[in-house]
Amino acid sequence: MTGVWSRRAFLSAAGGGALRAGAPAGRAGARGGGDVHGTMREVWRGLVLGGGFSEGAEPFRSRLAGLGEEAARWAAAMAPAPGALWPDLRFASDPEPMAGSCRRLRTMAEAYVRPGTGLTGDAALLTAVLAGVEGLHAQVYHAGLVPYGNWWCWQIGAPQALLDVCVLLYGELPEGLRAGLCAAVDHFVPDSAVAVYGGTSTGANRVDLCRVLALRGAVGSDSAKVALARDALGPVFPYVTAGDGLYQDGSFVQHLAVAYSGTYGAVFLEGLGLLFALLKGTPWQITDPGRQLVFDSVERGWAPFLFNGLVMDVVSGRAVSRGLAASGEPPVQQDDHSRGHAVLAAILLLAEAAGPAERARWRGLVKGWAARAHHSPPLADRTLGIAALARLAALGADPSAAPLPEPVGHRLFPSMDRATHRRPGWAASLSMASRRIAHYETGNGENLRGWHTGSGMLCWWGSWYGNDQYSDAFWPTVDPYRLPGTTVARKTLADGAGGSWGEARPDTAWAGGSTDGEFASVGQHLRGLGSSLEARKSWFFLSDGVVCLGAGIRASDGVPVESVVDNRNLGAAGRHALTVGGRVQPSDLGWSAVFPSPGWAHLAGFGGYVLHGPGTFRALRQARTGRWREVNRGGSTAPVTRRYLTLWYDHGTDPVDAGYVYQLLPGASAARTATRAATPGWPVVLANSSAVQGVAVGPLGFTGVNFWRPAVAGPLGSSAPCSVTVRERADGTARVCVADPGREARELDLVWDRPVAAVLSGPPGLVSAATGARLRLTFGDLGATAGVSHQVVVRLR
Incomplete structure (x- = not known):
């Protein structure tokens, strides 16, 4: 296929806006001239095609x-x-085949209007696209047809692709066909689709x-x-307190009970x-003051889940199973990195609507994440659209944007039962579950074995190691009953x-x-899930690791119960050395052993584990x-093999009151792990029962206790279930942080057996001190x- 093309038809407007592409030279006037709707079409063309790059330079030439x-x-x-x-x-x-056909037609239309594809302005390709759109409209996507199957295909998947085709080929698409497609969209996406904020019309779907x-x-x-679209967007801005949407604590939930900052969250940010x-x-510019809540959530809700360019799987729902599709030439794998790159590109796009300070900071954050994405550089990501790729490439080449380091700190997201802990390196x-948030999500044949991801799955990455831990074919090869950090009945x-x-x-x-x-x-x-466990x-969560406690573990299903200390993906051929108590263990496949606890273990290239017992x-x-x-069910049938090193506590069959205590030390050497194991008081276990669990670490001034019922643990006592974190500071002050994860305490008395001179500040909920x-x-x-956590600051005696 060949065709004549005038490069003058491709002009990039200032501000990265409208890329004037879509028709051979001499036909640009058919796109609508100076009217507001025509201008909107030009802007949209620029948004979906991108601009400011040379089609002869990589990575664009290849793409x-x-x-x-x-x-x-x-x-x-x-x-x-x-x-x-x-x-x-x-x-x-x-x-889905109908929606898939729409996506193919959009791909063909994009190849027609873009320079550098080898098919730019190709008459035969244009004829094929027009014939395809006409045929699809006549057979299936037209007014009057009763929709069947998944609503998303009719209301989002198909119309988005077809409307993109209408914009890209506006001058070439026959007016009658264009009008017929508009009538079809009106039929499948009537005004009533956004009349009520509920059902499937919420959060990212509403956007x-x-x-x-x-x-x-x-x-x-x-x-x-257009006015309806602007007005219907209003309900996505305010914080919600249940169901889908954005929460004040930074959580983002979709499908009523699924933590979804990673995939639906990316759609939400990009769409806005x-x-x-x-x-x-x-005339329909979005000025709703509520949009600032979304801007505020970029750093409060999304940044904590981004690391070295990836977005953590605990907020990607069923999308974690979309690794390698059954078809595609060549095959392209989705993973936590590709999902993360989509979030980065979405933040860059959203930054253009934010204030100058926010825009500058977000660009610095994105540039830092992209620069540290050593395992999977965003500019090599073939799942990204070319427009998103262009935004990331432009940022990378902008000397005025300085990359910012990874944020450090702990963030709790009680509205979606998630937490992130970030330390230097x-x-x-x-990932947890409760009556608010699901164990896992499956649907459309996806994520069929994610059963235990909400059973306390603890994932971790290092700055220079382990960044492919969950992206290197982890989900199809890991034992789904042995996800890291979980306690599971092997039913x-x-x-x-x-x-x-x-x-x-x-x-x-x-959960919290x-x-x-x-x-x-x-x-x-x-x-x-599905057991009596x-x-x-x-x-x-502390300075250089995580202290993990389990108690009251019981079940009666006639199967073993296990608590998984870790389950490391070693890759296709990894033979990382495991040292237990100073002795290097065999690296043969199939090797297994039982070790006494207390003890310690170290896995070369990853970190250490201090196992305090019992058992x-x-x-x-x-x-x-x-x-x-x-x-x-839509995934590849090709077999894939990965090696694993698994450490776990075996509680036996039908335990009655089992427990565990261990420390996870990411990045620690064998020597540091051994030293930690030999250091008394790091930590002091104050209690580990079904009534109360707590630890103290004197060198950190840390005391943390989870009260499952009224109890006393070391210096802390509580009259009701709650979680308490105490930090003593070198300046003679301390911070006492209290939360009610169960959301059931109507009154709470907390006692800290420590001399205190004065209360310096407290939250509104503090009745007396x-x-x-x-x-x-x-x-x-x-x-x-x-x-949420309530903080009281005191001066110590």
Whole structure:
């Protein structure tokens, strides 16, 4: 296919806005001239195509050539017939082939309008796209047809792709066909789709629907549709207190009970950025003051989950199973890095609507994350669209944007049962579940074996090591009953057990903890999915590691119960040395051993583990083979093998009151691990029972206790369930942080057996405080404060 093309048709407007592309020279006037809707179409074309890059420079040259090759394949394979445009995408009773056909047509349209694809302005390609759009509209996406199957395909997937085609080929698309497509969008996405903020019209889905309505208005020159899109966007800005949306603590939830900052969150941020840009300067410019809440959440809600360019899997729901699709030429793998790159690009886009200070800081953060993405550089990411790639490349080349370091600190997200801990050199994330947040999400045949991700999964990465830990075919090869940090009954579960779309929730209230912003005490009342398992689990996040406690572990399913200290993915051929108690262990596959506890272990290239007991712990080296198809029905059937080193406590079959204590030391050497194991009082375990769990570390001035019921642990006593974190400072002050993760305490008396001279500050919920030989604090109703931490600052005697 060849065609004549005038490069003058491609002009980049100032500010990275409208890339004037879409029709051969001499036909630009067909795009709408100077009217506001025509201008919106020009702006949208610039947003989806990007600008400011040379098509002859890498990585764009290769990506553009690849786009042309893909479009050529789809054009060659297209064979319109009743029920299909392509033989492998028959419409039948599943709308996904219809939506997939729309995406292929969009790819072909993009290859036609972009320079450097080898098909730019190609007449035969244009004929194929127009014939395909006409056929699809006539057969399946037209007004009057009753939608079937997944609503998303009809209201978001298909119309977004088709409206993009309408914008890219506005001058070439017959007016009657364009009007017919607008009528189809009106039919499948009526005004009533955004009349109520609920059901499927919330959070990221609502932003996507508003995107469809705004583009429908621009394509059909319908001001009422654009106004509706702007107005319908309003409900996504305020904080929510239940269900989908953005929470005051930075949580982002979709599907009512799934932590989703990573994927739906990226759609949310990108969609808002696109709409802010599209409507800027029009009569429908978005001026809702609530949008500042979204801007505030970039650093409060999204930044804590970004590390070295990746976004932590604990906030990506069922998307973790989308590693390698069954089809695709060449195959492209999605992982935590590619999902992270999408978030980075979305933040860059959103920054253009933020204030100058926010814009500068976000650009510095993104530049830092991108620069540290050694394992998977964003500019080499083939899952990113070219426009997103262009934004990241422009930032990298901007000398005025200085890269910022990784944020350090602890963040609790009680509204989505998640926590992140970030220290110089490493970061960790914790995934829990409660009656608010699901054990895991499955749906559409995805994430079929993610059953135990909410059972206390503790993931961690180092600055220069382990960044491929969960992206290197982890999900299809890991033992799903041995996710790191979890306590699990090894009862066989069926694929998708517990129900779809976040139905699998335990009937427990406690998941969360207390933090001073640097250290934290976090706990989970665990009830197993599909089993009788019950346990209390606590994590104390400190300066160079995490102290992990388990107590009251019991079950009656006739199967072994295990607490997984760690499960390291060693890659395809890793033979990392394991040292236990000073002795290097065999590196043979299939090796396993039982070791007494207390003791210590060190895994070369990763870090150390100090195991305090009680009981014994086990170690196992094994090669595990799996297929993406086993965790995602749309995944590849090709076998993939990875080696693992697993450490776990074996509590035996049907334990009655089992427990564990261990320390995780990311990045520690064998010598430092051995020294820590020999250091008395690091930590002092104050209590480890089903009533209370707590530790103290004198050198850090740290005391942390999770009270599952009224109890005393060392110097702390509580009249009700709560979490307490105390930090004594070198300046003679201390911070006492209190939270009610169960959200049930109507009154709370807390006693700290430590001489206190005065209370310097306290939260509104502090009813009274008594100082002297010991501190007594009385709080009012903490149950209504959504599990957040309340800080009291005191001066010590």
